[in-house]
Amino acid sequence: MASIGSLNEKSLHAALKAWCLQPGDQTEVPVDGYFIDIVRGDLLIEIQTRNFSAIKAKLLTLTAKHPVQLIYPIAQQKWIVKLPTDGHRRQRRRKSPKRGTLFQIFEELVSFPELLAHPNFTLHIVSIQEEEVRCHDRRRGWRRKGWVTHDRRLLHVMEGHFFEHPEDMEFLIPTNLSDMFTTADLAKALNTSHRFAQKMAYCLDRMNLFIRIGKRGNAIVYGRSKSL
Structure with missing residues (x-):
């Protein structure tokens, strides 16, 4: 019989679980009051496709006693599939021009950046190809002309990146930053908002990769940690 956790799984989550499974693994095992996606010996593996804040309490509880690996997918390539609105027309499929990058992790990692320094925690980011299936719902999708995300489908896992310590994030810091910089300087170096x-500066500050030196007007001035 399927567990409550597996019954509520979306396609992407279920596909990543199947991709990750190895012989001897157990799925949906209760540990410390939570159902765990995959248990591999002493290692607890959780798959989260979005919204890290929803699993913050779970991860903090589990890492206190167990080694935990969190798997998070980033769509390096994406195809948009729009389901027919009347049930008769053919669905439409197009490739999205947007390409996901590792930097997207900071959008979620703001929920618990310090956790990467915990000896029991490992972050595994997988770059994937996916389909985003959209259906028409005028009530919920007013920002997208009525279209809302209905499901996400895994097409292919392209590569993986493991982060076991804060220092593993160092290569994401732009090399053209000066010794002292603000978030405005960081945004310019990354060509981003x-x-x-x-968000990125907050995460790296909490990981002790950035240090606060002072202020320039109302802006915080950062520097790189001396350990880098």
Whole structure:
């Protein structure tokens, strides 16, 4: 009989679980009051396709006693599939021009950046090809002309990146930053928004990869940790 966790799985989550499974693994095992996606010996493996804040309490509880690996997918390539609105026309499929990058992890990691320094925690980011299936719902999809994401389908796992320590994030820091910089400087170096640069700086500050030196007007001035 399927567990409650597996019954609620979306396609992408279920496909990543199947991709990750090895002989001898157990699935949906209760540990410390939580159902675990995959248990491999002493290792607990959790798959989260979005919204890290939803699993913060779970991860903090589990890492206190167990080694935990969190798997998170980033769509390096994506195809958009729009389901027919009347049930008769053919669905439409197109390739999205947007390409996901490892930097997207900071959008989620703001929920618990310090956890990467915990000896029991490992982050496994997998770059994937996926289909995003959209259906028409005027009530929920007013921002996308009525279209909302219905499901995500895994097409192919392209590569994986393991982060076991904060220092493993070092290669994501732009090399053209000066010794002292603000989030505005970081945004310019990355060619991204100031809001995203603030999230990234917050994460790296909490990981002790950035240090706060002072202020320039109302802006915090950062420097790189001396350990880098």
